Amino acid sequence: xxxxxxxxxxxxxxxxxxxxxxxxxxxxxxxxxxxxxxxxxxxxxxxxxxxxxxxxxxxxxxxxxxxxxxxxxxxxxxxxxxxxxxxxxxxxxxxxxxxxxxxxxxxxxxxxxxxxxxxxxxxxxxxxxxxxxxxxxxxxxxxxxxxxxxx
Amino acid sequence: xxxxxxxxxxxxxxxxxxxxxxxxxxxxxxxxxxxxxxxxxxxxxxxxxxxxxxxxxxxxxxxxxxxxxxxxxxxxxxxxxxxxxxxxxxxxxxxxxxxxxxxxxxxxxxxxxxxxxxxxxxxxxxxxxxxxxxxxxxxxxxxxxxxxxxxxxxxxxxxxxxxxxxxxxxxxxxxxxxxxxxxxxxxxxxxxxxxxxxxxxxxxxxxxxxxxxxxxxxxxxxxxxxxxxxxxxxxxxxxxxxxxxxxxxxxxxxxxxxxxxxxxxxxxxxxxxxxxxxxxxxxxxxxxxxxxxxxxxxxxxxxxxxxxxxxxxxxxxxxxxxxxxxxxxxxxxxxxxxxxxxxxxxxxxxxxxxxxxxxxxxxxxxxxxxxxxxxxxxxxxxxxxxxxxxxxxxxxxxxxxxxxxxxxxxxxxxxxxxxxxxxxxxxxxxxxxxxxxxxxxxxxxxxxxxxxxxxxxxxxxxx
Numbered sequence: 012x013x014x015x016x017x018x019x020x021x022x023x024x025x026x027x028x029x030x031x032x033x034x035x036x037x038x039x040x041x042x043x044x045x046x047x048x049x050x051x052x053x054x055x056x057x058x059x060x061x062x063x064x065x066x067x068x069x070x071x072x073x074x075x076x077x078x079x080x081x082x083x084x085x086x087x088x089x090x091x092x093x094x095x096x097x098x099x100x101x102x103x104x105x106x107x108x109x110x111x112x113x114x115x116x117x118x119x120x121x122x123x124x125x126x127x128x129x130x131x132x133x134x135x136x137x138x139x140x141x142x143x144x145x146x147x148x149x150x151x152x153x154x155x156x157x158x159x160x161x162x
Numbered sequence: 163x164x165x166x167x168x169x170x171x172x173x174x175x176x177x178x179x180x181x182x183x184x185x186x187x188x189x190x191x192x193x194x195x196x197x198x199x200x201x202x203x204x205x206x207x208x209x210x211x212x213x214x215x216x217x218x219x220x221x222x223x224x225x226x227x228x229x230x231x232x233x234x235x236x237x238x239x240x241x242x243x244x245x246x247x248x249x250x251x252x253x254x255x256x257x258x259x260x261x262x263x264x265x266x267x268x269x270x271x272x273x274x275x276x277x278x279x280x281x282x283x284x285x286x287x288x289x290x291x292x293x294x295x296x297x298x299x300x301x302x303x304x305x306x307x308x309x310x311x312x313x314x315x316x317x318x319x320x321x322x323x324x325x326x327x328x329x330x331x332x333x334x335x336x337x338x339x340x341x342x343x344x345x346x347x348x349x350x351x352x353x354x355x356x357x358x359x360x361x362x363x364x365x366x367x368x369x370x371x372x373x374x375x376x377x378x379x380x381x382x383x384x385x386x387x388x389x390x391x392x393x394x395x396x397x398x399x400x401x402x403x404x405x406x407x408x409x410x411x412x413x414x415x416x417x418x419x420x421x422x423x424x425x426x427x428x429x430x431x432x433x434x435x436x437x438x439x440x441x442x443x444x445x446x447x448x449x450x451x452x453x454x455x456x457x458x459x460x461x462x463x464x465x466x467x468x469x470x471x472x473x474x475x476x477x478x479x480x481x482x483x484x485x486x487x488x489x490x491x492x493x494x495x496x497x498x499x500x501x502x503x504x505x506x507x508x509x510x511x512x513x514x515x516x517x518x519x520x521x522x523x524x525x526x527x528x529x530x531x532x533x534x535x536x537x538x539x540x541x542x543x544x545x546x547x548x549x550x551x552x553x554x555x556x557x558x559x560x561x562x563x564x565x566x567x568x569x570x571x572x573x574x575x576x577x578x579x580x581x582x583x584x585x586x587x588x589x590x591x592x593x594x595x596x597x598x599x600x601x602x603x604x605x606x607x608x609x610x611x612x613x614x615x616x617x618x619x620x621x622x623x624x625x
Contacts, residue, residue, distance in 0.1 A: 014395075014396045014417065014418065014421070017396055017397075017398065018395065018396045018397050021397045021398075022397070074421075074425055076395050076396075077395070077421060077422055077425040077426075077445075078425065109447070111445060111446045111447045112394060112395040112414075112418075112422065112445050112446075113394040113395075113412065113445065113446040138623065138624060141623075141624035142592070142624060144624075145590065145591070145592070145624055146590050146591055147589055147590030147591060152589050152590055152591060153590070153591040153592070
């Protein structure tokens, strides 16, 4: 537990000191013991999401960073994207089977920004309504079948 | 007299030895004089020896006359060899003033060519005290049952005596770990050995002196973090780290490595490799990065290592088409021999060699005649003779109730992986299941209970 908090403390300092473009963390949105964060994200300029504001929720288990964080979009504006379900779940391999303890909150944010920025058409995943009806609350319990390998 | 240590000197062909109490200021020349006078006293008939006729060999080096004991990396009860010089070398060995451990310390930092300059500077290194540099290696000692610092030693590959001097110092781990990389000269009587064999000794202060010959396993991925590399997991700079055998040489501190191993073990995510065994790769997931020396997993501690060994044995058994006895509290591994002459209907009958439980290999139920009942995934024949003989009826009923309850729960909420039969619980999500047992990874359909196909995806992916 202690090592997980130490690591999150360092990540928090790093993201506040040098946040990736469009990413910010309000200290008021950091939960007790650093186990829950809310990260603010702006759609990058020149992309379909320019001017939009999103919020990402990060939840960390005591096994972090050996266990991946639970990352979902929350709030009123969930990006419309082929890999983002309307309940905020994100289909991104580094959030489940390709997770590695060398990844971090910053690298997850960068992956999500790049996923959004490369989008050519705003639409929900083809199976959105079925998935949202049947899925577990925790996206980590979903065994993702990736729609394509270009995420 | 301060700093007295006891040194054992082996000198005869038949293993004669002499124990000397020596001050740490004592020189090699002085040792030679005392050895020679002892030999001359014992062997009255032979021609008397002079101190300059013998050489003192320790850890692959002939020690210089002017060296003091405190500079030789010798500890209490260390064994050194006094040998008759076979051939007078005209020039003194340039390296004889450095001990083997120090020589390797200086060189083991330069195993990556790009850092040659840094490596040469280790004598000025502020991170390590001289004592730490001497105990640069980490070993697992089967006697202490612990990971501690170790000492590098060298012996003759032929006669196995420490009477060999090396032609050159090892310059990388490959020289030390691969047999036959470094040559030398054995000075043991008539032995003509010319190949060096490196081995390690436990340098723990708690190591019992009488067990000085316990051989230990060197954990070569564990190193002092003299480059102050940040741990990939906790992002701290710690003193002792593990360097993964991947092309990037990713660094994880020793504590995080332990947590990494334990979390992979508890998720049964170790990888079975036919050459290495049950192991892990770099935590970043780099290719071709499996840990070859599985004793590194000793870091998990005695109890977890036993669990590791049990899991490894089970995985190995299953990979070799063996079965695990399904009887609770048994779990013995059984290799099933198939005989072509036997009635094929009887082929699936297996008798557990440990608890005598008889079961069907196909459905892992109690043995039955006729076809397997595919729905009866789990049932327990509590009334089998082996049970009723040893358990009174009251406790049998108790355990029956307990067992049936938990079995019903498992049965009601799980389906077996169609390939490895591990019960799998589905907790929401789609019907596409992927077995999480390492080594299986079978993709299957929760509804069809067979391999996942494009048809499943089209027909009932989500319902």
